[in-house]
Amino acid sequence: MSHVEEQDTGAPDAPTAPLAGKIALVAGxxxxxxRAMAVELGRAGATVYATGRTTRDKVSEVGRATETIEETAELVTAAGTDSGSGGTGIAVPTDHLVPEQVAALTERIDRDHGRLDILVNDVWGGDHLIDFSSTPMWEMNLENGLRMLRLGVETHIITSHYALPLLVRNPGGLLIEVTDGTAESNRAYRESFYYDLTKYAPIRMTLGLGEELKRHDCTAVCVTPGFLRSEAMLDTHFKVTEENWRDGIEKDPGFAIAESPTYLGRGVAALAADPDRARWNGASTSSGDLGKEYGVTDTDGSRPDAWPFIKALAEGRNPDPADYR
Incomplete structure (x- = not known):
């Protein structure tokens, strides 16, 4: 069973279907x-359009055929069935760098439902392009750097351009921008020029779009996971599984505070169900902050707070991971 399919909701007293009737688009x-955010939104009752480039018939440049958007949609529907919320997943193959495809996607959502309540901008797919070798910008591969910016920034702009007119049609809409790091943690240089730019951009997008969306009684929030135990991080980088992930700590001490994707998914679902979510408008926050605010936990019952832990490691303070869970 995939680690995003955990039966523990992380918030046992939460309503069964707080997002029933809501329409969500998780781009990427x-x-x-x-995937985890899509699943948890579906678990809470939303109809979730899951998009991406890897399908059962075609693999994106990321090169991972083991995860597809069809599987994500099936996991969303299964979560909605298991929880009794009625949440449903719908897979729509979409390259978010192609405006015509994104336009067709939002037109379909409009035809199907006439509304969009939650937009999650999570498109990325640039890990294979990152250069963390301390190479100066002028010696980096320009083509790879610009591709990274296109994948992590231009995709978000294109998606917002076409989806936000549908989101602002009704008050209460929520835009979630997803990045790596908070405004606070990203004050320090992220070791790679293009990666630094790519991951800071969503924070600024949220700030600006928050100002524009609040005129329509809608909200923009930028979120980040901590040290994410994604599929690729587990099997490619650390060569471990979700069951024995702690074996990766020997390779990187920061991995001691690693979290499953479900943790951020639960936090985002709780944020989407918060009737007072406008108080987050324009903010940059983390899975750890959302966990504390809404009382949700990771699949093991803990509440990892990775960014302070990572900072303490960088400062040579030898932190105890238990103090950050």
Missing amino acids: ATRGAG
Whole structure:
């Protein structure tokens, strides 16, 4: 069973279907945090459009055929069935760098439902392009750097351009921008010029779009996971599984505070169900902050708070991971 299919809700006193009747688009839902957010929104009762480039018939440049958007949609529907919320997943193959495909996607949602309540901008797919070798910007591969910006920034802009007119049609809409790091943690240089730009951009997008969306009684929030135990992080980088992930700590001490994708998924679902979510407008926050605010936990019952832990490690303070769970 996939680790995003955990039966424990992380918030046992929560209503069964707080998002019943809501329509969500998770752009970039093939795997990792995107998949988990789609699943948890479905568990809470939403109808979730799951998009991405890898399908059962075609694999994206990421090169992972093991996760597909069809599987994500099936996991969403299964979660909605298991919880009794009625949440449903719908897979729509979409390259978010192609405006015509994104336009067709939002037109379909409009035809199907006439509304969009939650937009999650999680498109990425650039891990294979990152250069963390301390190479100066002018010596980096320009083509790879610009591709990274296109995948992590341009996709979000294109998606918002076409989806936000549908989101603002009704008050209460929520835009979630997903990145790596908070405004606070990203004050420090992220070791790679193009990656730094790519991951700071969603924070600024949220700030600006929050100002524009609040005029329509809608909200924008930027979220980040901590040290994410994504499928690729587990089997490619650390060569472990979800069951024995702690074996990866020997390779990287920061992995001691790693979290499953479900943790952020639960936090985002709780945020989407919060009637007072407008108080988050324009903010940059983390899975750890959302866990504390809404009382949700990771699949093991803990509440990892990765960014303070990572900072303490960087400062040479030898932190105890138990103090950050």
